[in-house]
Amino acid sequence: MLDLLDAIPRALFLPPASLFLAIAIGLLLWRRWPRAGRIVAGTGLAALAFLSTNAGAGFFVRPLERMTAPLLAPERAGAQAIVVLAAGRLQQAPEYGGHDIPDYTGLARLRYAAHLQRRTALPLLVSGGDPSASAATAAGKPRYAMADAMATALRGDFGVPVRWTEDRSRTTAENAHFSAALLRRDGVRRVLLVTDAMHMARSREAFQRAGLEVVDAPTMFFGDQAKSLGAWVPSAEGMRRSWYAVYELLGLVWYRLRS
Incomplete structure (x- = not known):
């Protein structure tokens, strides 16, 4: 409520x-x-x-x-890890046995994160909490955060390992705060930050405030696609x-x- x-x-x-x-x-x-x-x-x-x-x-x-740009050479970015941020989720997907799965925006981010991981071999962190955790706890259900759904998709569907799972955050600022705490324990200071292009400027600012060096790794650019008559x-x-x-x-x- x-x-x-x-x-x-x-x-x-x-x-x-x-x-x-x-x-x-x-x-x-x-x-x-x-x-x-x-x-x-x-x-x-x-x-x-x-x-x-x-x-x-x-x-x-x-x-x-225009506040960001595609990452053309991730291998030369000097990053130590990849961080991918949650978007939304589809709850209790029947085709996946009633488990939550990432929505299509989240899947686009995961696909690009998997692409970057294969190119760079960097360890990967997924970040996203459970907005309905209190309701699930009250109903006696196990807690299943967005980060859990993301990690499951990366491992099972994309064949990509996940080293860190940050499952407490509910906002972009919390994504940054809790992710930075996990990464600092392993000496990680510079990351490839994966989210969609419209979200990148705010995400970068949050992660920089949390003390990390950020290399933009945006996906899902829409701005230059609206050029036909059908776009009206x-x-x-x-x-x-x-x-x-x-x-x-x-x-x-x-x-x-x-x-």
Whole structure:
């Protein structure tokens, strides 16, 4: 319940909830102040249509992705380990015997981490806690963190060894804090950090604050793909990219305000 109450105000700042809220406010204003109501509702509707397209999302995605770059020579990066961050998960996947598995964003990160591990032979750390740990404990179920699901996928599906499993974190800042503590015990100071390109700037900042030297190892670049006429057609994927990009931009602003 506390997680739900924390998520509600955050969601209201992000599309599409914030845009539906603007439309609703405009409609409420319409009867008493018709012109103001039309402007507010119309602006919300236009923004909703624009941000539902991959082309519209690109206006927010590209600035984030330009804060990093593909890693072209991982063997020469001087890193001592690879760190891959959790994304989301699919709970109780029936085709995997009811076990949790990484979602498609998490799998993209894992695939790239496996690719890097084969090229560099560096030890690998997976980072991601269990947001529903308290509920699982109350129900008498075994704790199964996102890092556990990631390690299982890397070992079983990609044939890649995992040396460290960081299973306590719930945020990017906690990913950095708990991962750095594990790595420092083994003398690791410089890492290849694997996450998707939109998440990289905030992740890098968090890990640098935790005292690690970071080499960007981003995957999943979307910004330069929205160039066809079809990119202007509203879609669920367009809104997902807009939601994610706005979330990351607000996160960066919050990190820098706190610093």
